[in-house]
Amino acid sequence: MKTASCGKMLLLIFIAVFPSVSPGAHYNVSNPSEFQAALNSAENNGQNDTIHVQEGHYDLISTMAYSAAAGENCALSIVGDGAYISILDGQSSVKILFINTTGATDDDHAAITLSGLSVQ
Numbered sequence: 001m002k003t004a005s006c007g008k009m010l011l012l013i014f015i016a017v018f019p020s021v022s023p024g025a026h027y028n029v030s031n032p033s034e035f036q037a038a039l040n041s042a043e044n045n046g047q048n049d050t051i052h053v054q055e056g057h058y059d060l061i062s063t064m065a066y067s068a069a070a071g072e073n074c075a076l077s078i079v080g081d082g083a084y085i086s087i088l089d090g091q092s093s094v095k096i097l098f099i100n101t102t103g104a105t106d107d108d109h110a111a112i113t114l115s116g117l118s119v120q
Contacts, residue, residue, distance in 0.1 A: 005014035011113045012044055024074070032058055036065070042076055044069035053080040057087045063095040064088070075109065080117025095115040 027038035035053065042049035049051040066076065074098075080086025087096060090096045096119045101110045 019118070023095060024050065027051045030054045032062075033066070034059055039064060040047050041068040043067055044072055045069065046072065047073065048075040048077075050077045050079060051076060053086045055081045055085045057089060060090055060094045060096065061063050062116065063090075063098050065098045065100075067098075067100040068110060070103055070105045072101075072104050073106050073109045075111040075113070077113040077115070078117070079113075082116055083118045086116060089120050 019062075023080070025042065027034075027041070029038050029051060031034040035051065035058070038049075038051045042051065078097075082084055088096050099112055101112070104110055
């Protein structure tokens with residue numbers, strides 16, 4: 001009985017200390033339009049977001065843009081399959097990515113992370 005009571009007590013403490021633990025939104029993208037749609041959704045969904053850029057060479061014809069909405073104080077991770085595997089290519093004429101968190105009321109948790117991809 002004591003072990004079950006201790007387990008329940010630990011669970012209640014965990015819930016009290018971490019009331020809003022959530023895995024966030026996850027997007028898998030395989031082309032520039034899906035990538036932009038994921039960025040648009042992430043701008044104001046109130047969740048920590050991960051955008052997985054699948055293997056491929058993405059020739060961009062316009063800049064991918066993310067502007068956090070007021071109150072969007074969440075992390076954004078853009079993750080590719082590897083630096084030489086997921087490639088964002090502006091073809092020497094297009095800026096690759098524009099990220100703006102200045103619209104967020106409070107952006108102290110709005111960490112932006114890019115990993116596992118190349119930009120050129």
